[in-house]
Amino acid sequence: MKFLVTKDLQHSTLLGNLMAGVSVALFFYLSLDVVLHAYVIGSDMESISNTLYGNVEEFIEPILIDSLLLQVHIDLFMSLFSIMIIASIYIRLYSDKSVTKWLVHTLFILGLLAPLFLMVAYFTSIGFVYAWLTSFILGHLLGMGLSLLIVKKLLFK
Amino acid sequence: MKHLKLYHIPIAYMLVYILAILATGMWLFLLSQGLGSSGILQTLMRIANVPEPKSIHNFIEVATPHMFAIGTLIFVVAHFMLFSTKISQRFSLRVSVLLFIVALLNISAYLLIIFGVVVSGWVKLLSLALFVLLFLLLLGMLAFSL
Numbered sequence: 606m607k608f609l610v611t612k613d614l615q616h617s618t619l620l621g622n623l624m625a626g627v628s629v630a631l632f633f634y635l636s637l638d639v640v641l642h643a644y645v646i647g648s649d650m651e652s653i654s655n656t657l658y659g660n661v662e663e664f665i666e667p668i669l670i671d672s673l674l675l676q677v678h679i680d681l682f683m684s685l686f687s688i689m690i691i692a693s694i695y696i697r698l699y700s701d702k703s704v705t706k707w708l709v710h711t712l713f714i715l716g717l718l719a720p721l722f723l724m725v726a727y728f729t730s731i732g733f734v735y736a737w738l739t740s741f742i743l744g745h746l747l748g749m750g751l752s753l754l755i756v757k758k759l760l761f762k
Numbered sequence: 763m764k765h766l767k768l769y770h771i772p773i774a775y776m777l778v779y780i781l782a783i784l785a786t787g788m789w790l791f792l793l794s795q796g797l798g799s800s801g802i803l804q805t806l807m808r809i810a811n812v813p814e815p816k817s818i819h820n821f822i823e824v825a826t827p828h829m830f831a832i833g834t835l836i837f838v839v840a841h842f843m844l845f846s847t848k849i850s851q852r853f854s855l856r857v858s859v860l861l862f863i864v865a866l867l868n869i870s871a872y873l874l875i876i877f878g879v880v881v882s883g884w885v886k887l888l889s890l891a892l893f894v895l896l897f898l899l900l901l902g903m904l905a906f907s908l
Binding site for chain 1: 768769771772775776778779780782783786787789790793794798831834835838
């Protein structure tokens with residue numbers, strides 16, 4: 606990040622292209638992460654409920670706390686790095702906009718709340734599944750949106 | 763540079779994320795040692811007396827991603843200390859190098875148990891406690907520098 610902050614962007618087309626490249630990669634990472642979670646946790650309310658709480662009628666056991674916690678542990682790590690990279694580049698390119706500060710705050714808060722809501726949902730009720738879904742989808746969409754804005758600014762000036 | 767102030771936001775959130783990662787990591791470790799069936803103190807006593815047996819396969823499965831993740835995490839956190847004007851780089855260097863060593867010790871501590879070098883799990887508990895405390899110190903230094 607030190608390099609991102611101090612290197613003069615005007616005189617380094619390589620750095621600009623590298624930033625665009627990593628943003629494209631993170632855009633696809635965030636898209637695929639949504640698909641991955643749809644497979645692991647579920648893609649509709651019924652399948653999510655079956656995964657988290659099980660289903661006696663269909664003889665489905667709820668997910669083990671170890672497995673869910675491992676998923677949350679990995680999610681936190683991956684979110685931290687992906688959001689840090691997107692936020693650092695976005696700040697570099699859009700520091701003059703007043704909305705930048707709030708977009709970065711929102712991105713980090715949504716990224717942190719999603720795994721926490723998932724854990725709370727597991728221990729409490731399905732109400733928190735809606736909170737998890739909202740924060741997870743909004744966080745990912747915001748991350749993807751910021752990645753696209755970075756690419757737009759770098760490649761389509 | 764006007765935008766430098768804005769970089770405090772991602773760094774501050776990074777500290778919170780790492781606390782959550784450390785907390786879930788310790789929870790996962792305690793679960794693997796039987797936290798689900800007994801309390802925290804009992805689990806810690808059990809680790810100290812008779813740690814859960816693990817195979818080399820189990821060890822590699824846990825150690826491989828942690829070598830990468832912990833190494834990268836320490837590097838990223840510690841490199842922000844280059845910006846610090848409140849804490850000397852010499853002190854930051856000592857803390858980060860020590861943290862790298864303790865992290866390595868923590869990850870590989872279970873090997874001593876697997877190969878029967880030690881029967882008790884105190885090595886793992888001690889290295890884990892040292893690792894967490896040192897990481898918290900580094901996070902505290904970074905928070906103080908913001």
